[in-house]
Amino acid sequence: MTVRQQPAKEHRRTRQRAAVDEVLDETEDFISAQELHSLLRARGAGVGLATVYRTLQTLADDGRVDVLRSDAGEAVYRRCVREEHHHHLVCRSCGATVEIAGPTVERWAKSVADQHGYADVSHTLEIFGTCPRCRA
Amino acid sequence: MTVRQQPAKEHRRTRQRAAVDEVLDETEDFISAQELHSLLRARGAGVGLATVYRTLQTLADDGRVDVLRSDAGEAVYRRCVREEHHHHLVCRSCGATVEIAGPTVERWAKSVADQHGYADVSHTLEIFGTCPRCRA
């Protein structure tokens, strides 16, 4: 995931945001805005697609959800469990995700950037593979 | 970038492919299909947009160009300099790119995946920052 830390502004509590929050809480793995929208519709709590996008974007800006791009370039979201920066090990087939902390990598990235004079550094790191269950 | 190694099939030599190749050779940094298409048009050697996409895809499949997704989710391409797997340090502002080899990271990613029973592992790692020139 991409590193980012921003102040969290205040937002109004609405039925729609609560609904999105709820789904995120119940969802272990990364989910796209479209999927989230379908889920909401399926469970009766219909929320406009645009609203879903806006809500996710807001959450992402506040650092309350992780965002990453699937191989297809689609943005997928997930409630951020750890506060600190971390990465993901994602199953290519079922999407099962493991959060990974990699202090080594953090330091390495930082030092590489420094060596080349790059400032204000952030990085993206995701590992993809096939999980044990999908291999059975 | 994403790890991948495939056999390189034969393709016909055409004016369009040559033109794309030429631009790639002259371009240091990552470029999007759309930009490449504009460049070609600008220099007179017009090539259909669909053809640009197809050509880039073919090159990517053959491992002759690197592909990665910009923050905006747009696919960007670049002639692959090193043969082996590597990563990139990309300037967030001007796109200037440095290729990075990170054996440490490779091993780390592999071991993490192993620990969790994930097989057929690949990974993505890009570092973003502001290059010295853009900071001046």
Add this chain to the structure above:
DNA sequence: TCAAGACTGACAACCATTGTCAAAACGTCT
């Protein structure tokens, strides 16, 4: 309770990317 302003939703607009398919270009074989 009220007013100000944030939020929502239906829909249009965007835009990168892919599909389609007839016409043109290649490479090869004579």
Add this chain to the structure above:
DNA sequence: AGACGTTTTGACAATGGTTGTCAGTCTTGA
């Protein structure tokens, strides 16, 4: 050179995720 089977091209339509619009609705603080 000429013919022929294939591959490639390009103009255009179609797709699909994402964002913009804007009038109507809901929250919140006073």
